[in-house]
């Protein structure tokens with residue numbers, strides 16, 4: 001075996017080139033275009049989620065300390081219902097759509113016909129390591145593509161189970177898993193795929209997009225950012241506290257759409273903090289470290305990064321740390337300044353800062369000073385305030401009087417805007433992302449309007465103006 005690391009790269013490049021050429025040949029055979037085949041793959045995903053539930057839960061527990069029920073809600077049942085939704089809607093989505101043909105094109109017919117793109121690369125993230133890899137895969141297969149999946153190496157147990165189960169349940173000729181980290185992803189990115197779906201941070205997204213640009217490969221980038229959550233004094237604060245506590249502390253805050261920080265006035269903050277405390281205790285007990293429902297930071301690096309963001313002088317709830325167990329208790333920080341380090345990056349952990357905003361205009365102004373968020377939330381009973389927020393805050397996804405629940409609606413496209421991402425998937429938007437909407441026009445031979453043909457003259461010009 002060679003000790004020269006460049007030889008490994010040559011092998012990787014060669015292996016992946018062969019893998020892509022095999023998949024391209026299968027795609028060209030037309031196998032994946034068959035609707036019955038696509039449906040069989042959706043059923044295989046649903047069966048896999050049901051039959052392998054226990055092993056999947058164990059992998060997610062090992063990677064992120066996720067409880068079985070949280071894994072069910074946010075991973076297995078999500079993937080399974082998403083695949084079932086794709087299966088049930090395939091006939092409708094793949095149907096051709098007729099459009100009107102103008103007089104100049106008569107007699108003729110025009111229509112849009114969806115066609116698959118070819119071979120799709122899906123690069124997953126670690127925080128929902130199953131969902132963020134398999135939901136994209138499901139949409140790509142539903143659209144009739146071959147797929148290469150690259151799960152995140154930061155969730156190694158889940159990556160391993162994906163690599164074992166996918167060839168067992170899905171068609172191994174058409175769907176492949178490549179495990180690995182930067183070298184493997186880099187080698188994959190050297191190849192010419194027909195679409196790339198990447199989920200993760202913005203810095204790597206730039207690497208992915210640059211690599212894709214070399215082949216003019218279209219990309220869908222599912223990124224993150226600081227998702228704000230406005231709480232107005234007129235909101236139902238009991239319900240608000242419960243929903244925010246659930247959204248923020250699920251998966252120990254490692255959720256791209258978790259409320260990152262709260263914008264509220266001083267009075268609302270004073271009322272909301274004890275309610276958050278009550279709900280945290282109801283959900284995770286007096287000592288959340290003992291709770292089976294509470295997760296852990298994915299690794300030591302993220303534990304250190306998030307711990308360092310806790311400003312101890314401002315702790316209103318929690319603040320307990322256990323580095324050996326990668327445990328950070330549900331933590332709330334009061335009255336944090338916009339200049340504070342915790343407001344300079346996406347927190348991606350169980351720490352919730354309150355930032356003071358005097359009114360809705362002030363809150364919107366603060367949000368608009370930053371990058372466009374992936375998600376934005378508002379809790380209010382006032383329709384005018386709600387309208388202002390929805391019209392003036394540009395974000396990927398928004399929720400009024402709740403957090404994250406848009407994920408339960410299959411037909412709401414999920415994706416960011418600006419620095420929080422580009423493109424979307426989920427339901428029909430996923431099908432469209434991985435399809436080309438081919439425009440087709442069919443002409444009859446006769447009659448053939450002479451008006452469009454040279455030589456051009458006044459009479460033809462006049463007639464043309466009249467029929468336009």
Ligand code: NAD
Pocket residue numbers: 123124125126127128132150151152153154180181182185186199200201202204207221222223224225255256257346348374416421
């Ligand atoms: P990550 O470290 O798991 O990386 C994502 C993928 O990129 C992995 O498969 C990894 O192997 C690959 N990768 C890493 N470095 C690379 C390199 N140099 N070249 C090529 N590939 C490389 O994920 P992360 O970046 O830690 O994820 C956290 C971010 O992702 C957060 O900002 C979060 O908000 C965002 N996120 C977004 C969504 C969404 O759906 N919009 C979902 C989850 C996470």
